[in-house]
Amino acid sequence: MVAIFRRKAAGLLLALALGGMSAAHAADEVKLTPVQVQSLGVRVTHPISSRVDRTLAFPAQIVIPTSQLWVVSTPAAGMVSSLAVARGDRVKPGQLLATVESPSFVSLQRDYLQALAQEALVMQQLRRNTELFEGRAVPQRVVEASQTEARQANVAVAERRQVLRLNGMSEEAIARLTSEAAITATLEVAASQEGSVVDVTVSPGQRIEQAAPMLKLARLSPVWVEISVPAAAVRSIRPGAEVDVDGYGTPGRVLLVSETVDAPSQTVLVRAEVPNSGELRPGQTVAARINFESASASAWEIPYSALVRRGEATSVFVATADGFRLVGVTLLAEDQDHVVVSGPISDKDTVAISGVSALRGMLLGLGTGE
Numbered sequence: 001m002v003a004i005f006r007r008k009a010a011g012l013l014l015a016l017a018l019g020g021m022s023a024a025h026a027a028d029e030v031k032l033t034p035v036q037v038q039s040l041g042v043r044v045t046h047p048i049s050s051r052v053d054r055t056l057a058f059p060a061q062i063v064i065p066t067s068q069l070w071v072v073s074t075p076a077a078g079m080v081s082s083l084a085v086a087r088g089d090r091v092k093p094g095q096l097l098a099t100v101e102s103p104s105f106v107s108l109q110r111d112y113l114q115a116l117a118q119e120a121l122v123m124q125q126l127r128r129n130t131e132l133f134e135g136r137a138v139p140q141r142v143v144e145a146s147q148t149e150a151r152q153a154n155v156a157v158a159e160r161r162q163v164l165r166l167n168g169m170s171e172e173a174i175a176r177l178t179s180e181a182a183i184t185a186t187l188e189v190a191a192s193q194e195g196s197v198v199d200v201t202v203s204p205g206q207r208i209e210q211a212a213p214m215l216k217l218a219r220l221s222p223v224w225v226e227i228s229v230p231a232a233a234v235r236s237i238r239p240g241a242e243v244d245v246d247g248y249g250t251p252g253r254v255l256l257v258s259e260t261v262d263a264p265s266q267t268v269l270v271r272a273e274v275p276n277s278g279e280l281r282p283g284q285t286v287a288a289r290i291n292f293e294s295a296s297a298s299a300w301e302i303p304y305s306a307l308v309r310r311g312e313a314t315s316v317f318v319a320t321a322d323g324f325r326l327v328g329v330t331l332l333a334e335d336q337d338h339v340v341v342s343g344p345i346s347d348k349d350t351v352a353i354s355g356v357s358a359l360r361g362m363l364l365g366l367g368t369g370e
Contacts, residue, residue, distance in 0.1 A: 028325055028326040028327075028363070029320070029322070029323065029324070029325045029326075030317075030323045030324045030325075030326075030359050030362050030363055031322045031323040032322070032323035032324065037323075037355075040355045040358045040359070041354060041355045041358070042324075042352050042354060042355030042356075042358070042359065043352070043353055043354040043355065044319055044350040044351060044352055044353060045302065045303065045306075045350065045351065045353050046347050046348075046349070046350055046351075047300035047301065047302050047345055047346065047347055047349060047351060048300065048301045048302070048347065049298065049299070049300060049301075049347055050299045050300060050301040050340045054244070054289050054290070054291045055229075055233065055236075055237070055289055055290045055291075055332070055333035055340070056233075056289070056301075056333045056334065056335045056338060056339075056340060057246055057287035057288065057289050057335070058227050058228060058229050058230075058270075058287065058288055058289070058290070058335065059227070059228050059285065059287060060225050060226060060227040060228065060245070060285070060286050060287065060288040061225075061226050061283070061284070061285055061286070062223050062224070062225060062280045062281060062282050062283065062284040062285075062286060063223065063224040063225075063226050063282060064198070064218045064220065064223060064224070064282045065222070065223065065224050065273070068218050068219040068220075069198075069216065069217075069218045070195075070216075070217055070218070071213045071214075071215070071216050071217075072097060072189060072191070072192075072213070072214050072215040072216075072217060073211045073212060073213050073214060074100055074187075074189065074208050074209075074210065074211065074212050074214055075105075075166060075167035075168045075187065075189070075210065075211075076100065076102040076104045076105045076108070076167050076187055076210050077102060077104055077207075077208065077209050077210045078100040078101050078102030078103065078104065078105065078187065078207070078208065079100065079101045079102075079205065079206065079207045079208075080098060080099075080100055080202050080203065080204050080205065080206045080207075080208060080214070081099045081100060081101045081186070081204065081205075082098065082099045082204055083097070083098050083200065083202070083203070083204060084096045084097055084098060084099075085097050085098075085197050085200075085215070086197065086200060087197050087198065087199060087200050088196070088197060089196070089197045090194075090195070090196050090197075091191040091194065091195060091196070091197065091217065092191065092194050093191055093192065093193050093194055094190050094191065095190060095191045096188055096189075096190055097189045097190060097191055097214070097215060098188075098189045098202070098214055098215070099186055099187065099188050099189070100186070100187040100189065100208075101185050101186060101187075102185060102187045103185065104210070105167060105184075105185060105187045106183055106184075106185050108160070108163055108164060108167060109164065109177055109183045109184070110183060111160050111163075112157075112160035112161060112163070112164055112174075112177070113177070113181055113183070115153070115156045115157045115159075115160045116157055116178065118153050118156065119150075119153035119154060119156070119157050122146070122149045122150050122152075122153040123150055123153070125146055125149070126143075126146040126147060126149070126150045129142050129143050129146045130143055130146075161174060164177075167187065168187055168188060168189050168190065169187075170188075170190070173188075189214065191217070194219070195217040195218055195219050195220075196217065196218055196219070196220055197215055197216070197217055198216050198217065198218050198282070199215065199216035200214075200215050200216075201213050201214060201215065201216070202214045202215075218282075220276055220278075220282065221275060221276035221277070221278075222252070222273045222274055222275045222276055223273075223274055223276045223280050223282065224255075224271055224272065224273060224274075225243060225245060225252060225271070225272045225273075225274050225280075225286070225288055226269060226270075226271050227243070227269070227270040227271070227272065227288045227290065228262070228265065228267040228268075228269065228270075229267055229268050229269075229270050229290070230266065230267055230268075230334055230335070231261050231266050231267065231268050232331065232334060233331070233332075233333045233334050234257060234268045234270070236332060237254065237257055237270055237290050238254065238257070239253075239254050239255060239256065239257060240253055240254060241253070241254040241290055241291050242254075242290075242291040243272040243274065243288055243289070243290050243291070244288065244289045244291070245274060245280070245286050245287070245288050246286060246287040246288070246289070247286070248274075248279055248280060248286075250274065250275050250277065251274070252272045252273050252274030252275065253272060253273060254270060254271070254272045254290065255271045255272060255273050256269070256270070256271040257269075257270050258270070258271075270290065272288070272290075298342065298346070299332055299340050299341065299342050300340065300341055300342070300343075300345055300346075300347070301338055301339070301340050302316065302338065302339060302341065302351055302353070303337065303338060303339075303353045304334065304335075304336065304337055304338055304339050305353050305354060305356065306339075306351050306352060306353045306356065307331070307334075307339050307341075308326065308356060308360060313328060314328070314329055314330070314331045314341065315327055315328045315329060316329055316341070316345065316351045316352070317351060317352040317356060317359050317360075318345060318349050318350070318351055318352075319349070319350040319351070319352070324352060324359055326363060327343060327344060327345060328343060329341035329342065329343030329344075329345065330342045330343055
């Protein structure tokens with residue numbers, strides 16, 4: 001008797017479950033005749049198979065990484081007498097960039113020569129006092145005082161030499177100044193490393209202060225690709241994901257997915273690093289696609305107008321023999337014109353791409369197909 005009761009109860013529960021599923025299924029259907037479909041202006045299209053592991057093309061811009069950008073400043077105040085490079089030029093280490101006529105540079109060279117002369121005098125006095133001490137003509141404290149003065153003179157020369165280096169004077173020029181005492185007012189500014197000139201902020205004849213910026217240089221490989229991704233499409237993108245720039249053969253990798261959203265455009269900054277063979281130019285606008293790991297289901301590209309949003313859920317209206325049925329899908333990527341979704345649809349189905357608002361209204365009981 002207990003067994004019979006359990007079988008009946010199980011059958012009742014199964015019937016209730018099937019009834020609930022049938023009611024839920026019916027709640028997502030809109031029954032329409034072909035005439036009603038035409039009068040509502042509903043148009044349909046077939047989903048197009050899309051790569052499930054890559055987003056749609058998003059707008060992006062080529063940017064120079066901040067660590068590869070540096071400014072060349074004038075070491076001393078003076079007047080720019082000439083420029084040896086222009087914007088766009090490539091330079092090598094040690095290559096002349098500009099010359100500056102600087103009275104203060106003359107003073108630095110004079111101070112260096114005076115420090116050398118003082119060092120020579122002190123060293124001569126040290127040798128003399130050492131000889132006198134060995135002959136017992138002077139006490140030891142005289143020699144010790146001369147040794148202290150010699151160390152101070154050595155430090156002063158090293159300091160003045162370093163100041164000349166900081167002002168852009170090469171070792172060869174310092175050696176020539178030391179041997180010939182040939183003071184010059186012309187300061188040569190050279191490149192410290194290889195790069196490209198991206199900006200020139202001075203012109204010949206211009207007077208500039210010490211440390212004023214003269215040129216901006218950069219290394220242009222790799223470059224950053226800064227991609228504007230709609231906030232709703234950024235969930236599947238992770239650092240390390242591969243990035244393809246349309247029309248460029250070498251892929252890059254995502255470095256950063258920003259934690260903030262740009263309020264006016266409602267997009268999220270995704271920054272990728274891409275090796276540059278010279279085809280990508282800073283400031284250039286490109287289109288980029290981001291690869292990501294997604295579900296193993298197929299992906300389908302459809303017009304943006306086909307998508308139905310209900311909170312975080314997304315669906316499409318799929319045509320049936322009796323009208324249309326609302327089918328839930330997962331949004332993988334989107335732009336202004338298209339979306340890529342995965343879910344229980346195929347290229348054999350037809351989805352509504354116009355009249356969607358009317359179908360949704362009828363589903364909510366706001367109208368009928370009469």
